[in-house]
Amino acid sequence: MKSDLFASENLVQPSAVAGMTLQNAKSVKYTVNGEMLARQGSMVAFRGNLQFERKGQGIGGMLKRAVTGEGLPLMSVRGQGEAWFAHQAANCFIVEFEPGDALTINGRNVLCFDPSLSYEIKMVKGAGMTGGGLFNSLFTGTGKLAVICDGNPIIIPVTAQAPVYVDTDAVVGWSAALETGLHRSQSVGSMIRGGSGEAVQLKLSGEGFVIVRPSEVTEAPAAH
16 A cells, blocks of 8 residues: 555654654654653554553642633652653654753643653743733743644744733743733733734743744643
């Protein structure tokens, strides 16, 4: 049987080492030898002896979703085998943490990560309770984190002289050392939102970077 479908770039190759790699731009392959963590519902295929377990719904087992405060449930994957993860054909990126690294990331943009990474749910400082609270997760430690983004991400440098203002529905994550706050632009709300009213952006200041997706569309929560 012949087809471009069977092009070499589409074929799964044997795993050289355990852990996380990009299968392609839209999916991540994880060779499990022990345990790893992923968002529930993101596994699209697996082989081997793997067990999938829903994590608890308490504060230690869920990531908070920005603005709405809704949780993103996690699952643990244990055993020996290979698993593939994806979410609505979003672009996938692997972030490798070295000692001292820290990244604040929106829960909706987390696909999977190594158990050696630690995450702590935090309310964004200075964001108050707008829209039910602005929650993100702080990742630290050593290991890999797979991040998803609708479209190609925009990486904007932040400096002390030039703070950056981002839409809360579009922000993916930012350097953990940045200071956060809310910026209200009532005078231009009609232009930004397409109607009358007050527009609110997340203000990021200091030295670092912010990751933004080229879309304000907020996905509907997946049924579990």
